[in-house]
Amino acid sequence: MTKWVAALCCAAFVGFSGYRPAHSQKAEEKAGSVPKTEAEQRPVREFTLLNIEFEGSKIWVPGTLLVKKGEHVKINLINNAPSGAHGFAIDEFGIKVVVENKKKETVEFDAVKEGLINFYCHLHVAHIGGQILIMK
Numbered sequence: 001m002t003k004w005v006a007a008l009c010c011a012a013f014v015g016f017s018g019y020r021p022a023h024s025q026k027a028e029e030k031a032g033s034v035p036k037t038e039a040e041q042r043p044v045r046e047f048t049l050l051n052i053e054f055e056g057s058k059i060w061v062p063g064t065l066l067v068k069k070g071e072h073v074k075i076n077l078i079n080n081a082p083s084g085a086h087g088f089a090i091d092e093f094g095i096k097v098v099v100e101n102k103k104k105e106t107v108e109f110d111a112v113k114e115g116l117i118n119f120y121c122h123l124h125v126a127h128i129g130g131q132i133l134i135m136k
């Protein structure tokens with residue numbers, strides 16, 4: 001009876017905990033996985049920016065993004081301003097997209113160099129953009 005209880009407990013632990021012996025994990029890694037490229041190994045830093053209007057001014061918010069050098073940056077852009085299409089550009093990474101009214105776009109880049117870079121709306125000079133600080 002004691003052996004049956006011990007066997008059931010062990011089976012429950014293996015079955016419900018997701019535990020697998022180390023040798024079976026290594027076998028799966030060898031059989032099915034492809035080594036990741038350098039770009040795929042980068043940690044991902046994701047933001048969501050809203051384009052809003054406040055007292056007649058169009059603004060991308062938040063206006064300051066902090067990133068570590070080497071990260072893969074993903075920025076989701078949502079244009080909630082009622083005034084139509086707006087742009088989002090980052091010259092240093094060759095990014096220039098138009099976000100239509102009430103639509104979403106996503107831009108991505110690898111933060112491969114340090115520094116303070118600007119993002120802005122390339123369609124409207126008065127549109128308030130912001131900065132991305134890429135730190136060491």
Ligand SMILES: [Cu+2]
Nearest residue numbers: 086121124127
């Ligand atoms: Cu704009």
